[in-house]
Amino acid sequence: MHRILIVDDDAQMLELMGQLLEREGYEVLLASSSAEALTLIEEELPDLFIIDLVLPDEDGLALCRRLRRNARTASLPVVFMTGEDAPYTVAEALAAGGDDYIRKPFVVRELMARLRAHLRRARNSAAPHSLPVIQIHTAARMVLVDRRPVALTQVEYELLRYLCEAPTRLHSAHDLLTAVWKYPPDAGDSALVRNHIRNLRRKLEDSPERPEIIQSRHGRGYTVRAQVQILSEDTPAFA
Numbered sequence: 001m002h003r004i005l006i007v008d009d010d011a012q013m014l015e016l017m018g019q020l021l022e023r024e025g026y027e028v029l030l031a032s033s034s035a036e037a038l039t040l041i042e043e044e045l046p047d048l049f050i051i052d053l054v055l056p057d058e059d060g061l062a063l064c065r066r067l068r069r070n071a072r073t074a075s076l077p078v079v080f081m082t083g084e085d086a087p088y089t090v091a092e093a094l095a096a097g098g099d100d101y102i103r104k105p106f107v108v109r110e111l112m113a114r115l116r117a118h119l120r121r122a123r124n125s126a127a128p129h130s131l132p133v134i135q136i137h138t139a140a141r142m143v144l145v146d147r148r149p150v151a152l153t154q155v156e157y158e159l160l161r162y163l164c165e166a167p168t169r170l171h172s173a174h175d176l177l178t179a180v181w182k183y184p185p186d187a188g189d190s191a192l193v194r195n196h197i198r199n200l201r202r203k204l205e206d207s208p209e210r211p212e213i214i215q216s217r218h219g220r221g222y223t224v225r226a227q228v229q230i231l232s233e234d235t236p237a238f239a
Contacts, residue, residue: 050115067097
């Protein structure tokens with residue numbers, strides 16, 4: 001699932017865009033300012049940005065220039081969006097590093113086609129790679145990712161093992177609180193799950209801010225994208 005960050009200070013437009021993209025199957029992050037967008041990408045790196053040119057703190061051009069100077073975001077697609085009365089030209093937007101420019105009001109079908117094209121182009125330019133391999137050795141409570149040992153706390157181990165027992169299933173925060181922490185239904189705080197997922201990503205992922213192994217589905221839960229091997233004590237640890 002692709003993740004898209006929308007940056008717009010118009011709350012109604014932000015909500016509308018979020019709903020449109022979620023219906024198309026995208027995971028959506030929302031920010032109402034440049035500062036909020038920069039804070040969000042420290043934790044979750046999107047696959048594409050949609051940026052309004054007029055923002056309350058700094059304009060969209062300045063934000064785009066920041067993204068282009070950052071090695072983590074330099075190659076990610078940026079689509080500018082603005083109203084008819086914006087004081088910027090298409091040429092200025094593209095010169096700042098934008099990949100595309102769409103005026104409001106827009107045709108939904110055209111917008112979605114453009115987003116798919118930019119995401120497809122970005123995917124094709126990335127180096128292909130196979131799924132990582134997670135080995136869980138139950139007797140030794142040992143975890144390896146692509147044969148690299150990973151030191152986990154007891155809770156992290158139990159959380160990862162539970163996720164990996166049904167890797168393609170979506171596990172909601174409430175499901176995990178009940179199954180891993182043994183809380184009664186509707187008890188516990190979902191922030192506890194988010195914090196432990198964040199810690200797991202830091203230990204498992206090559207780029208924790210852009211996780212490939214433990215993936216989130218906005219508002220629905222977590223899933224594992226890996227080749228999972230849950231091994232018994234008879235299997236050598238580095239097989």
